[in-house]
Amino acid sequence: MPATLFDKLWTRHVIESLDDGFALLHVDRHYITDAGGQHLAALHRRGLRLRNPELCFASPDHAIGTAPGRIGTTEHGLRYLADLRREARRHGITLFDVDDERQGIVHVMGPEQGLTLPGSLVVCADSHTCTNGAYGALAFGIGASQFLHVAATQTIVLQKPRTMRVWLDGRRATGVTAKDVMLYVIGHLGTAAGNGYAVEYAGPAIRDMTMEERMTLCNLAVEMGARCGLISPDDATFEDLRPRPYAPKGDDWHRAVADWRALPTDPGARFDVELTIEISEVAPQITWGTSPQHVVGIGQAIPVDVGGGRNTVEAAQAYMGLRPGQSLEGLPIDYVFIGSCTNSRLSDLRAAAAVARGRRVAPDVTAWVVPGSRAVSRAAEAEGLDRIFRDAGFEWREPGCSMCLAANGETVPAGKRAVSTSNRNFVGRQGPGARTHLASPAMAAAAAVTGRITDVRQLSILP
């Protein structure tokens, strides 16, 4: 019987079927952020052992400072780092520490090192673990309690989600990125549309996307409420993986590719829900509110609250300091953040640098570029992207999560307006009272150099 990618991933990982659609599943990769030191310490206090330390990989990302030289890392950030180091040593976990060339945001680091493989099951106590689904891996975020369960047993108990396919039809217009496509999808379907589902993204638009673009797409699966985002692996996936340090080598490589070729969704496979979204008319997107579904194409008016009793549109616009029905174009901004597990990879930085080249960050705008990993920052520096950003007046920082969630004390001040390439525009996400507009790296760079929310397609960009 034809099966979906998700069905195949699920079946491969079932150790035991339990009651009510639940199963005990094997975990192949457990990524650990710097919040994980605390969880590992708790594991030790409970007298439990890490079952398979060789399948765990840690890198500090959330709590470390991203100023050059890591200067200004908070006292708590340093404590988290010390905890992570101690626990990684105690439990025998591979740690890509701050001075390691492999350090990075875990969802950038994992694929970069070739740890995330098609057909693998990946978990991390971080909701954006779904990023890894771009490789045809079953990847999802877990809580602190589940972290302990995975650590002690190398398994997770999960109720089988239903399956949804989002078919992206048409071709992206020039200047429209994977970020724009996914923000449009979320705006169209809403942030709860994926609740209870494993969502596979498919269609001609996906086949045209690079692995980095696919990661941006799957990264935002959780923002439409999905358990995980998935993309069937293809030649682009395998070519991307081949040179990566932890990818299989020699005979194993050939066996692995043969195995991975059986993973894509079979023709005729049935999904519980199938949706088609036409993307050829999608414009660069920008969020106006306090939920990723509060999004419009640049130049479009933001909505007028039509009531419904919950005042969410009105409350969001009040928080954001916006008038119902206004356009965002031309709105002055104070901060720009280019980074996060959504948009901090080399192609993201190239897109932003293409806009920044030969221009200057507007007066009174603070603009940061925070690469997703040390490898990204080295590659960008080799191409001279850091120079372009610095010459334009951007701050070129050390890899980490930084202002995306402000866990390391790096915040957008209250009342200030930021254009951010991250994933959440929740109330206070980037700092208490901060106002966040989510957009693509090119749109963020355009806002930085004009000091206003700007349609990047109106700026001339030299190839």
Place this chain on the structure above:
Amino acid sequence: MNRFTTLHGTAAPLPLDNVDTDMIIRVEPLFSGVPREQLGAHALAALRYRPDGSADPDFVLNRPEYADATILVTGSNFGCGSSREGAVWALAGLGIRAVVAPGFGEIFFNNCFENGLLPIRLAANIVRRLQRQLAEGLHGRRLGIDLERCELTAPDGEVLSFAVPRLKREALLEGLDSIAVTQKRDARIAAYQDRERQRRPWLFLVSKP
């Protein structure tokens, strides 16, 4: 795991959709070493407190009639966003033992069970009716929850049934330690790993850099 069997308590209506995890607990207390049991003071801070830090007297949990609330009756997609289990610890710290909503963020939903907090999904129109009754207070402001029978008693006495995954329900009723339960299956886990090591050795990282 904490046990949950029955609960009869004051329920606070919070008719907001998409209350996200950052709204339930901000990141600062989680990353500055505030002990788990003290997170309640920070729960729902953006809604509970005014910018100057004083309590907002209009917010439902600050009103005297809901001061002893143990149940929240809220909008769809409650707890969407981050995987931070601190969101559940913070609500528990406020004394909340159950949350009723048309739907929940998935990771939050699971995190609730891990901490003995019961998330109950009910149809949106039923949730709205409960919120109305709780706000009006004509029949009081209390709900009854019986997990054994999977029944919720509305203020007006109507008995509503709800569904909870059987596995989760049993774990809550018996206060099971999920790690200990899985560790009993370790022979199966080892057998699975032996088989997969043969079949797909690369998943076990046989080629290292």
